[in-house]
Amino acid sequence: MNAARPEALRAAARADLPRLRARYPAQFRTDRVARARTLAVLGLLAGLAGFGFWQFDFSLGRLLNGLGRLGAFAALMLPPSPEGHLRIFLHALGETLGIAFLGTLTAAILAFPVALLAARNVVPNPFAHFAVRRGLDVMRSVDVLIWALIWINVVGLGPFAGALAIASSDFGALGKLFAEAIETCDRRPGEGVVASGGSALHRIRFGLIPGVLPVLASQVLYFFESNTRSATIIGIVGAGGIGQYLTELIRVLELKQVAFLVLMILVTVAAIDWVSTRLRRAIIGPAAR
Amino acid sequence: MRGLTPLPPEREAALSGLYAAASGAARRRTLAGFAIVAALALLAGLAAEVRPLVFVENIGKFTAYIAQILPPIGLAQPLADVRAWYWGLPGWLALLGETLLMAYLGTLLGGIAGFAFSFVAAANLVRSRGVRILAKRFLEVCRTVPDVVFALIFVIAFGLGPMVGVLAIAIHTTGALGKLFSEVVENIDMRPVEGLSAAGASWIETVRFAVVPQVLPNFASYALLRFEINVRGAAVLGFVGAGGIGQEFLAAIRNFYYADVSAILVLIILTVVCIDLATERVRHRLSGPEDAR
Structure with a gap:
């Protein structure tokens, strides 16, 4: 009977179609304006894409040619092997992790006080708020690689410049995120502190920080994860x-070692992902959000 | 605030002891966390060859670099200077x-x-x-x-x-x-x-x-x-x-x-x-x- 019912229902509805149409005209009308708008947006997107393909001379021949060569590269990548450079690679990996950790930590420590300045509920002055926000935007919109080029001029080639570059670009990004987290936090603890006679600093220390610190910590962990990825390219x-090493080895087509390096990166990032997910859960607690 | 009745001394002592233990444990956890982060930072600093002295010595270069890349815009003919600065604008x-x-x-x-x-x-x-x-x-x-x-x-x-x-x-x-x-x-x-x-x-x-x-x-x-x-x-x-x-x-x-x-x-x-x-x-x-x- 269960199997028969939908069939019966459908048949009844089919038979009843004209009356249903008359009774619920809104459900059966095509919304021509909305459809035209959707089509226009899709057409615009597709047109821009077509222009781009034409402009960058995408052609099937070029794509197939390149794919053929990529296939050959893939064959050359097997089996991945360090070919005797394991020690150097591990050292470089340690350097990468060091860059990511130090860069993120520095950025977080510097971003915290600035974020307080940029948060509307801590510093109500709109000029300070606006100026700090725009400053952070500028820091953030310069890519890590550009920051690295600038810092190389200051401290010379090497991982130190990389750490400074990550710190600079993340300072902007973390500052913005921190400020948003501080603005959305619960204001009642702060009001309680003020009502029982606390000063502005007390309000921040006891009314604000305990609430936002876990959120900030989890954001910093996210950034550490993504920075291990960006620290792998900063050597370029x-x-x-x-x-x-990655750049050099790709340029000279030592693809077995390239594949090994990529595998190393994948494993490291997966490990850090795992650890930081655990830590985040421990910090925020399973119950909260 | 006149209606507060003080706790019996032995209960007060027990409660404040518990409070001290709890806050002490929280403080120790925080300190341990800081110590771990500091140790990791030290390790990372070694790995990333951080040289604070070089940094302090050369921070002048950073400001000098910024000063160098600042556009040469004079007050005499600012518009012409901007045009010269952006000489390659179309490209x-x-x-x-x-x-x-x-x-x-x-x-x-x-x-x-x-x-x-x-x-x-x-x-x-x-x-x-x-x-x-x-x-x-x-x-x-x-x-x-x-x-x-x-x-x-x-x-x-x-x-x-x-x-x-x-x-x-x-x-x-x-x-x-x-x-x-x-x-x-x-x-x-x-x-x-x-x-x-x-x-x-x-x-x-x-x-x-x-x-x-x-x-x-x-x-x-x-x-x-x-x-x-x-x-x-x-x-x-x-x-x-x-x-x-x-x-x-x-x-x-x-x-x-x-x-x-x-x-x-x-x-x-x-x-x-x-x-x-x-x-x-x-x-x-x-x-x-x-x-x-």
């Missing part, structure tokens, strides 16, 4: 880490 | 346009691929564990290998040019968006899905009519966010020969064309900030009034 401009 | 704007187009195409292609993969990787739509895990691992590899590395390899395979940049961005975006999209799909309301499959819809029909309408605003919002990130990334892909303004910028830095460095940097920053503001506005409209925050 000479700022230390595994990237300099 | 730079063309390269900037190329960068934006690269980011757009990369986001579009990667978004489409991520869209397709997200339904396959979602635990609530695909029964087969094997298929799901395969899709998730694939997305992870796409995401973990940075786009610059893809670009390095593709430059050798496809030749120099912006096409390489587009492909590199597209692959990285597939991984990043595929993961976010599949998380959105996993959090949908399952009742429409059940309704459609009860009415005999195929898997594709279920996805089209029960899942896509629910997830589309979120997907669009994430894709716009990714576009922002990709504009920033596309600006440096030129460093490895993958098109866009990066190549010009690298040349300016390497050859010490100081005024050009600041001119291009200001252009990049302005573009990125404008894109950020524009996409933020669109995203707020997408998220709609019901859950506008």
Whole structure:
């Protein structure tokens, strides 16, 4: 009977179609305006894409040619092997992790006080708020690689420049995120502190920080994860880490070692992912959010 | 405050002892956490060859560099100076346009691929564990290998040019968006899905009519966010020969064309900030009034 019912229902509805149509005209009308708008947006997107393909001369021949060569590269990558450079690679990996950790930590420590300045509920002055926000935006919109090029001029080639580069670009990003976290936090503890006679600093220390610290810590962990990824490429401009070997080895087509390096990166990032997920859960607690 | 009756002394002593123990334990935990972070920082400092003295010694170079790249604009004829500073504007704007187009195409292609993969990787739509895990691992590899590395390899395979940049961005975006999209799909309301499959819809029909309408605003919002990130990334892909303004910028830095460095940097920053503001506005409209925050 269960199997028969939907069939019966459908048949009844089919038979009843004209009356249903008359009774619920809104459900059966095509919304021509909305459809035209959707089509226009899709057409615009597709048109821009077509222009791009034409402009960058994408052609099937070029793609197939390149794919053929990529296939050959893939064959050359097997089996991945360090070919005797394991020690150097491990050292470079350590450097990469060091760059990511130190860069993130520095950025977080510097971003915290600035984020307080940028948060509307801590410093109500709109000029300070606006200026700090725009400053952070500028720091953030310069890519890590560009920061690395700038810092290389100051401290020379090497991982130190890389750590400074990550610290600079993350300072902007973390500052913005921290400020947003501080603005959305519960204001009642702070009001309680003020009502029982606390000063502005007391309000921040006892009313604000205990609430936002776990959120901030979890954001910092996210950034550490993503920075291990960006620290792997920072060596391309000479700022230390595994990237300099990666660039060199790709240029000279030592693809077995390249594959080994990529595998090393994948494993490391997966390990850090795992650890930081655990830590995040421990910090925020399973019950909260 | 007159009605406070003091606790009996022995209970007060017991309670304050407990309080001291609890707060002491919390304090010890915090200190231990700090100690671990400090030790790790020291280790990381050794690994990253941090030399504070060099930093302090050379911090002057940083300010000097900033001063050097500042444009030579005098008060006597500021307009002419600005024109001289931006002598290469038409060419730079063309390269900037190329960068934006690269980011757009990369986001579009990667978004489409991520869209397709997200339904396959979602635990609530695909029964087969094997298929799901395969899709998730694939997305992870796409995401973990940075786009610059893809670009390095593709430059050798496809030749120099912006096409390489587009492909590199597209692959990285597939991984990043595929993961976010599949998380959105996993959090949908399952009742429409059940309704459609009860009415005999195929898997594709279920996805089209029960899942896509629910997830589309979120997907669009994430894709716009990714576009922002990709504009920033596309600006440096030129460093490895993958098109866009990066190549010009690298040349300016390497050859010490100081005024050009600041001119291009200001252009990049302005573009990125404008894109950020524009996409933020669109995203707020997408998220709609019901859950506008």
